[in-house]
Amino acid sequence: MKKIATANEMQALDAAAIEKAGIPALILMENASLGLLDVIKQIMNGDFRDQSYIIACGKGNNGGDGYALGRHLLNRGAKVTLLSTCPVSKLQGDARTNAEIYKNIGGIVTELKEANSLRSLPSADLIVDALLGTGITGPPRGLTAKVIDWINGRSEPVLAVDIPSGVEGDTGVAKGSAVIANWTVTMGLLKRGLVLSPGKDLAGEITVAIISLPPRIRAGTHIPFNLLEPEDVRAAFPRRDPAAHKGDCGKAFILAGSPGMTGAATLSARAALRIGAGLVKLGIPAGLNPILETKLTEVMTNPLAENDKGFICPEALPKIEELASWADVLAIGPGLSQHADTGETIKELLKKVQKPVVIDADGLNLLGDEEDFDGLLHAGTILTPHPGEFSRLCGIPIPEILANRVDLTAEKAEAWGTVIVLKGSPTIIADPGGEMYCNPTGNAALATGGSGDVLTGMILGLLAQGCPTVHAACVGVYLHGLAGDIAARDIGIAATIAGDIDHLIPETIRQVIPEA
Template sequence: MQVVTAGEMGKLDRMAIERYGIPGIVLMENAGKQVVQVVANLFEQGVRNKKVVIFIGKGNNGGDGFVVARHLYNLGAGVEILLFTDPLNISGDAAVNLNIWTKMGQAFTRVDVAGGIELAKEAINSADVLVDALYGTGFRGVVKEPAASIIEMANNSGRPIVAVDIPSGVEADTGRVNGPCFRANHTVTFALPKLGLLLEPGAAYTGKLHVVDISIPNFLLEGEEYKRYLLEAAMVKKWLPHRSASVHKGDCGRVLILAGSQGMTGAAYLTAQAAARAGAGLVTLGVPAGVHDIMEAKLTEVMTVPLPQTEKKTLAAGALSDIQALLKKADVLALGPGLSTHPETVALVHSLMSELKIPTVIDADGLNALAGELNRISGARCPLILTPHPGEMARLINIPVGEVEVDRLNAVIQLALKGNCTVLLKGSRTLVSNGEQLYINSTGNPGMATGGSGDVLTGIIAALVAQGLDPVKAAAAGAYIHGLAGDLAMWDKGVMGLIAGDLITYLPEALDLIY
C-alpha cells in the first residue's frame, strides 16, 4: 500500500473530482460514513442511546465531522457537536453539511467563546465516545487555546477517541507532535495512509489505523508515483521465492556470516540460526578460533569455520585470506554481530570493504567499524545493506543521535543516497530505503527491544538475499517477517518476557502465515 503526504493526497482528491467527476461532497459523505462504521463497532449493541461528542473545526475535516454527526443521529445516538470556530468561517462542502445539520433542527456548542472550556468539560464527562474532526492533514505547528486545554481533557477522560483522517495535533508529513494532541484509540484515514500516521511520534497517537475506501478510483491509488509503501503480508508474499518440487539446498542460497568474539558468541549464534530458519540452503559461520568449539557445540545445522584471532579472541587482520576463500563459495555475506571494536578487527573490516564482490549485510560492530567512513561504504563494489539502530546511524553520518530521532525519514534516505546502499533504520516503524523507494514496517512490538533481536534480523535478511531477493526487498521483507515473528512470540510469551531466541522459534510460523 502506498503512503502519501498531505499534498499528494490532496492531488489525488482533486484528480478524482476534476478528472473523474466525483463531487467533493460525495467523497466527504463516504468518508463520514466510514467513520460512523468504526464508531458503531465500538459497541456490541450499536450506538443507539450512546452519547457521542464530536470536535469540529472549520475545514473539510470538520465537514467530515458533520456527516458523522448526521449519520450517528439517524442511528439513534445522542450527538453533541463542540464547534471551535464561528460558523461563518465554514465554507464549501463543509458548509453544506453544517447547513444540513442545522436544518435537521440540531444544534452545536461554541467552545471558542468565553466559558467554552467549561462547556466542553461537561460534554466530555457525559460522553461514551469522542470523535476528533478538529484539524485535518493541513495542520502544522502547535495547537492553541482553547483547543489545547480541551484536547488534554479528552485525553484524560478515559473515553475512547476516534480520529477522523489524522489525530488533531499530528503533522501529516512528518509525524511531529509539537504540543497537545488527541491520543486516538482508532484513526480512520481515507484512501491511503499519511506519513505522519506511521512515523513516530505520530504513530503513537494514531491507535488502531483503519485505511478506508471513499470511492477514489483504485488505479489512482495503486500507481508507483510516490514510491513509499506500508509493508503488508500480501506485498511480502509476492517477493518470497517459490520452491519447486525439485529444489535442492544449493538452489536456496549460501550464506557466509562473520560474527562473534569472546563474550559475544550469542550474537553469532542468533544470526546463523536465523539465517537457517529463514530458508537459506547452506549457512557457514566464520568465528575467531578461540570461540569455535563453543559454536560447534551450539549449532547443528550450520557449518562453522575457525579463523585467525587476536589475543582478545576477536577476528584478526590476518584472517583476510581465509575469508577471501570463503567468499568465493558464498552468495551473500553477513558481517558484524558481536565482532567487537578491537583495532585489528576494525582494520579487517576496512580491508574487506575493498574486496567484497557479493551482496553484504552489515550490522552492529561491522557498522561501528565504518563510523565516519562513508567513503568506504559508497565505494563498495557490491550491493550493501546497512541495518543501524539510531545510535549507529548517528555515528555513520556524524550527527547527534537526537537529530536522527527527530527526522528518521530524512536520515535513512540521506544515508542511502550518500552511501549508494540500502539502509534499514531500526526502531518502532522500521524504515527501509535505497534512496528511491521507502518501505515502512507495520509489524513488531516493544518486547523486541531486547539483546540479540538485531542479530536475528541480520540473519533473516542475509537468507532472503541468498534466495534471490534484491537488497531493498530483502531488507523490507526481513523487517516485516522479523516483526511478525516478534508479534507471534509476544502473543504467546508476553511483552516483558520476550527474548531474541523466541523470534527464531516463531520464524517458521511467521513465514508460513505469509507464504
C-alpha cells in the same frame, strides 16, 4: 501493499480528483462522512437510535467531516452534541456548507468560547474528534488544546477523523496535547503520521475510508512509501524446488564474533539456517572456535587469524577471501568488535567482494570510522542500522533522525546506492530507487540483546536463496517482527530473549507462507 501518503501527496490527490475528474470537493467530504458512519455502525452494533454522540469540530475540512457526520447521525435518530471551536459564521468553503446544512435540519452547534463550558456536558456513547487534520505542525494551542485535554480526560471511547488531533500528519510527532483515540478513520489513504511513533500508538485501530478517488487519479500520483502486508511477504518468500539439494538453497558466509560476543555469531548463523539457507559457514577468531563448535551443530565454523587481544586481524584476510569466494552471500558485523585490526580487515574485504552483503552492528561502526565509506559499498549491500549506528554513518543527530526517519533513510539509500533497514518503531526499509517500506509487525519484545543479530541472519538467509536485496530486507524484517509479536503473546514482552525470536522463525513462516 498499501500506500502511505504525506499531507501534500493527499492534497495533490484530492486536487486531481476535483480538477481532472470533476468530482466536487463537497462530494469527497460527503464520502468521508459516510465512511465514518460505516465504521461507527460497526462499533455501535448497527443501531444509532437513542445513542448519544459528542462531535468536536475544528475550523477546517476535518471539522467539515464532523458536521456532515453529525447530519447523518441525526437523520438516523441519534442524539448529537456538536461542539465547535470556531463560530459557524467564520467557517469557510465546504466546512461552512456542511455546518449550515446541519443547522438547517435542526442540529444545534455549541460554539465554545472557553473550556469551562465543557464541564457541564453529559456523558455519551462515543466522542468523535474532528478538531485538527493532517496538515498541522507544532502543538495545538488555546481552546483547541484544552478541548483535546478534555477529550482525553473523559471515560468515553474516542474515534478520530483522519488522524488524532495534535499528531503531525507527516511525522507522527505530537509536540503538545494529542487525542488518544480508540479508533481512527483516515480518508483515502494511510497517512505517515498513523504508522510512525507516537502517532501509531495514539491512533488505535485504523480504518481507511474509501472516498471514491478514481484509480486513474491514484495511479497518476506517485507515492513512494508503502505499508508491508502479509500478501507481499508471501509473494516474495523464496520457494524450494521439490528436487533441491542443500547447495541449491544458498551458501552464506558470516564474519562475526569476538571475545565475549559468541552469542551474536551464534544467533545470526542459526537464524540464516532457520529461514532456509542451505549451507552456512561462520568465520570467527580462532580462540572462539571450540566454543562455537559446541554451540552450533549445523553451522560450519572456521577459525581465523586473530591478534594478541583475540580480535580478527588482517592476517585472516586470505582465509576470509576464500570463504567469501565459496559463498553466494555474506554478512559482516555481529559481535565483531571495533578493533582497528578488524576494521582494516573489513575495509580490505569490502574493496574486493562484489557479492550481496549484509552489514550490521560492529560492521556498521567500523564503516562509520571511514571518511569515504560509501566507496566501499555496492548495489548488493544491505545496511541494517539502529538510529545510533545510522547517526554515526551519516553524521546526523539521533533526534533529527527520529523526527525524519522516512525521508532520511530514503535519502541515504539513494546517496550510498544500498538498501537501508533503519530499525525502530517502526522499522523503515528504503531502496536506492526511492521506494520506501514500513513494517507493521514488531513490538518492545524485540528490545533485547541479540535481536538485531537474528534479523541479520534472517535477511542473509533470504538473500542466499535468491531473494533480491529489497525483498530479502522486507521479508526478513516482517517475519522478525512477527516473531516478536508471537513472543509477546506467548512468552511476554519483558521475558522474551533473542533465542526465543530465533526459535519462532518456523512459526512465522507457517503463519504467513504455509505452503513453504
